[in-house]
Amino acid sequence: MFDFSFQLTGEYVAFFILAVCIIAGAVLMISFNKVIHMVVSLAFAFIGLAGMYVLLNAEFLAFVQVLIYAGAISILMIFGIMMTKHDQVDEDVRRPWHEGIVAVGCLALFGILFYAIRSTTFPTANWTPPKDNTLEIGKLLYTEHVIPFELMSVLLTVAFIGAIVLAKREAD
The missing domain is CATH 1.20.5 (Single alpha-helices involved in coiled-coils or other helix-helix interfaces)
Incomplete structure (x- = not known):
């Protein structure tokens, strides 16, 4: 049913490394408690996304991604954090079933997306960049x-x- 044959090239390796960077940056962004660490991990995800743009031969978008998002937006967020007051209110409400439901939801979403992508036939275009x-x-x-x-x-x-x-x- 599924054809998993592919040739391991540098493009595939770069894609998987950048995908891991993007996913790690996004997961760390929502996992950290300190806002500065969140901004740095979000910038890490933005830089990984710029690498994906380079793989797609969209160098201008990669440049803009690094310049605007990884640079300017991250600095703007850091300045916003520094200019506002933060009270240390520690609400540690634990729901033991919450993490399990989130894990099941993530796996279900991954399965649905995997099935949809693998079962879709994409048309080929005669477009030249x-x-x-x-x-x-x-x-x-x-x-x-x-x-x-x-x-x-x-x-x-x-x-x-x-x-x-x-x-x-x-x-x-």
Whole structure:
């Protein structure tokens, strides 16, 4: 039913190493108690995702992933943590059955996704990637998608101004 034959290449090895990095970063992010450790593990997952983009020949997206998410968003989260007050309220409510239900749910989700991916026949396309990904993304961004691009810049500017207003109000 399933054909598991494949040739072990460097691309497969890199894929599995990056997949382990992404999964480990995500699991550690939700497992840690200190927020700084959470941000570092999330940045680790972001860098693994950038490596996946490199494997998909999307170098521009990999660069943006490292620059924006692993760099700027992580630093922004660290500054947000440093500027806010954190009271050490330790709520240690243990539910012994909670972890078991989560494990069963994760295994069920993995099984469903594994079955769906293996039983789906993906169509083959006669598409050839462009020689310069960055040029094609720039053309699309400034022609077809210029309005959402500008709306996103306005939204980010409003969020930045709101963060400054909130920080200034706390200081007073």
